[in-house]
Amino acid sequence: MISKWYRYLIVIDDIWDEKLWTTIKRAFSKANGYGSRLITTTRIVSVSKLCCSSTNDSVYQMKPLSDDDSKRLFHKRIFSQESGRPHEFEDVCKGILKKCGGVPLAIITIASILASDERANPLNEWHVLLESIGRGLNEDPSVEEMMRILSFSYYDLPSHLKTCLLYLSLFPEDSRIMKDQLIWMWIAESFVQCEKAETSLFEVGETYFNELVNKSLIQPVYNIYGCVYACRVHDSVLDLICSLASEENFVTIVSGTSGTMSSEGIVRRWSLQNAHTTPLESMSMLQVRSIATFEPAISLLSRLSSFVVLRVLDLTECDVSDHNHLNLWELWSLLQLRYLGLYKSGISEVPEEVGKLQFLQVLDLRLLN
Structure with missing residues (x-):
């Protein structure tokens, strides 16, 4: 143990684990009458709070550079x-x-x-x-080094948070992702597991969201009341998770600037971003569990009835009323659907046939046109 009779300034950089800090702090005396200082850095909010052993300690939260x-x-x-x-x-x-x-x-x-x-x-x-x-730039050695550093944060996550983070690769760069929408999509995919009867799945999903914020892997977006209602993903983190999602064939992204179609041709989750054409004939849609569409790529979506195991369909802010190639009545044949996002989709009313979707958990009808 470092004696209380010595004055010291010690910096411990990048602490990742709460248990590790409880071990480290035993080496330091609680008495600090000689002006000694211990400075710690961490990317994890909960660790920073744990490092404050007295009321005189403080946490300085780094902000992005001006x-x-x-x-x-x-x-x-x-x-x-x-x-x-x-x-x-x-x-x-x-x-x-x-x-x-x-x-x-x-x-x-x-x-x-x-x-x-x-x-x-x-x-x-x-x-x-x-x-x-923001499009998977990884050929330069210095970029590879940045990705390696960022990957530490990913591989330090428990398995359920890794899955939830990879799911964010469905959304294009610079997207503002609504918190409630994201959590319900996780739930629909069975990523959220609840072990306590008195706790709801949404509450557990909210803890997942907060943990990703806590670990600085997603950036919270606040409303005027200071409450978190959405999140964003930094371009560098998005590069990382898109690369990992592609390697694991977790998400297939189709866009006008890049594509991450699996060499197997099997699509499990489909993100349609800023594209007009895609080689559909080489892609198997029988195992698609989630589809997220973004204008103008809605034109790529067809034959809704072919997605027999689909659990999540997000048509948010995609005006499907102008797309005659879509047979919207096929929506009601998607019997495994858990989440259906129709916010600003151009659908003016929902027919009684929606009752056929017996497993549906969330029907987003905000501001139906």
Whole structure:
């Protein structure tokens, strides 16, 4: 044990486990009459609170870098001085920094790519990089290192939270994902397990959501009353979970800029994002459990009756009324459906046939058009 008669300043960086901290703290005296200081860092909120052993201790929650500080860090890594940045790079720099979201690791990693070449990168190369961020950019060694660091957070999760986090790959980058909607989708997929009779599945799902926030893997979105009602996923984290979801054939993403179709051709969860065409003939839809659609990719969705084991169908903000290729009456034949999202879908009324969906848990009818 470190004696109380010595004055010390000790920094313990990146503590991951609450049990580990209970062991470490035994080495330090509770008496602190000589002005000693112990500083700990962690990505996990619950660990930071545990490290506060007295009322005099405090938690400083790091915020994303400001626009000015982000720009300063980015430019310092690439240009010899602020004035050395060509004026024509202004807009693309702003776009890249917006993608980084004030996260120093992301800023340094992306800046390292641009600074890795001895010659100045042409403007078009910067624009190519800008379009690549958030779409699984992983060919550069520095990006691979960032993904490796971020993956520690993923592999430290219990199995049920890994599954819930991977499910977020259904949503496009920059999406604001409603908390209640996400939890009910988890429940519909049977990701949420309740062991106590007095606790509801939704309450358990809410603890899952809070744990992902607590571990800084999703970013909470607050309403005017200070309550969390939604979340966002940082582009770098989204890159990671999209890559993992593709490797495990957990989610198949179809978009105009990228695709992650399984080599097996078997689709388990289908995310239709910003695309007009896809090789449907090579994809098996018999095992699809979740479908999330986003405009304009709703045109890819057809033959609803073919999704025989579908549990989640989210048509939120997709106007299906203008798509004659869809036979909406087939909705009522999806007997395994647990979640049906029709918010702002262009459906003006729901027929009595909805009663055929005997396992339906959630029918989102907010503001039917």
